[in-house]
Amino acid sequence: MSTEGLSIGIRVGAGRTGERANLIRPVRLRRETWMPLVVDATAIMLAGLDVWLVIPEKAQPYSLYLSALACLALAFRRWLPFVVVLATVPGFLTGWSQLAAMIALGMLATRKQTHWQVWLGAALVWAGRFIQWPLPDFAQLSWREHAIDAIYGVLVAGMPIAIGLLIGARAELAQRLGELAVSREAERRLRDDAVRAEERARLAREMHDMVSHDITLIAMQAGALAVTPGTDDAQRTAQVIRQLSTRTLEDLRSLVGLLRSGAGDEGPQPGIGELGQLVRDSEVRVRLSLEKVPEQLPRNVSAAAYRTVQECLTNVRKHAPGAAATVLVVGGENTLTVEVSNDRPRSPAAPLPSGGHGLTGLAERARLLGGGFDTEPTEDGGFRVRATYPVEVVGNKPTTNGQEMAHP
Template identity: 75%
Template structure:
């Protein structure tokens, strides 16, 4: 973790905790108020439409009713207009209720509105065609019947044509509205099916990639680590040098432990389980510090007893990667590790001095810190790195305890 090759800053988590809380609160308020707005709209919009329909039907009757009209025809027309209030629940009965007013009075618009609602709800049901026949008959037949009998055949033909228009227009509009609703439903089902297919395809791709990674790790990395462990065992059996035997023992222990972790990881990749399985946590930091060959001052304060497994594993992996970087890029440097549990989060800081010995270039893909930043982001935390004034390096991470 020296300034060579690693003096980059990675910041994940965005704004501060206060800003994030305010944004979350504003989001919660917006999403929380939206259902109430929709509820009010769903409640009042149908009532407003029904009131407008009744008002238009009543206005149509009032504008054409003659001064010397029969009282019963006025009452039947008024009843036809008021019956529109129930057209959403009893559309066929409402059509039947508007027929007397249309036949003997002037509630033509009320009958057309009722027939349109019936066609919207029932589409091509037999009730729609019965209602259409009744409305056509009301427009074709004139009341009183004595006047209807005196009409010429030309007038009968014209009345029949007008009856087709009066009965056909609301049915056409109702069928169009119903077809649009069915089309919207089919489009929604198609979108849901496409999303499911996309999800299944993504799962298949991930499963194939996991299987490929598992094969590569097992065939290449596992083989090499096994050879290292075997060679370390041969070196330990050589009685030439006590120092060589001790070094071989350490190599054998590290390679054996790495091989076990690798086999566990291969098992997770092959199974495709969402859970990463048991991982080391903050409780194993003492063993990590003792075996890292880096002078480390470890301070742990205020950490809750029951820490979330993912947070504990993230803290362990962060310290592990930082100490590995110290060993690789700042040989001879000392490190300080601070882990503090605050209200609702776990804060971590790893700081090291500059290198005390010449740095030997080692292979490094540069993905370690990026992976730690990604892990912190997935947990909803933050991750920052920066060089220090004395030539060292500093890593800060914060993980919410509710992750």
């Protein structure tokens, strides 16, 4: 928390990805809306062009009407594929709507695959290609011409079915691949959970076997020193050491229990309600101010606010001896802001071990909660930390403004 500390500034932009997705999604929706219309219009135009190119000059009016009806019926092929196939057969039999009948049969095969409607539709389309209209002309054809018409009928009816079955198989394959990807993702999560559980158990064993033993010895030695005749300052210092080591041991045991159970943050954690006790137990002159703090806060947000103040006061004690600190907790519109600042140190800081991970951990915690985290030196030689967390404001509770709390 001193000016020599590492300044960390993190701006969380978690909402930008969601905003970008919201900008893209309407474009995709509009594409899904107009793309089928374009495809249907193109199919109708191609079917109509096919009729117009092959129609003779002296055509019967009913054949023209039935061919036009077959082309227009393609507009409903997505909703009534079998009915559309039936509507195109008369135009194909008595007229020239061959392409319309093939398009309708292809859509039916895509939707129904090997359903009986597909085979009935294929038989009708084959009959429309095999039978010549009018029937007296069909009866006069030779057997060779009948054989050729039968072969071409198989091609005309078989090609749309083959394409429809291929499209359906591709869609089914894509669905199976999606299900396989989901299954693999679930398997990967289970494997990761197992690895994390094993790592938590290993960390719990090491923390219990190594750290817990040393802290217990510290508490015992401090207790013995407190009852040993000596100066009052030495006894008070020993009592403080014993209290801090005992509390640290309790926290460590609670953490080991959480690691073994894998419950994460589900266990009891201190929150904003314990800030007063935290300030009283700190060896720093602290001015604590709570303004418009909601009555009910999410447990993870309350715990994050507590940990932020705890880490900052620890840094003040370590890196800014003699400095006074100010803790300001303000509830805003769907936000909770925690600001901790200190003035310049009154004496040089003693060299203490520090990995620089405290502020980084606070910034990571704020990022995971969707908030923000900033640090900066102040003009008077101090340091300031500000964390913001998103919350849902339920109500306000009485606040403590300008409350002086200092360690005795």
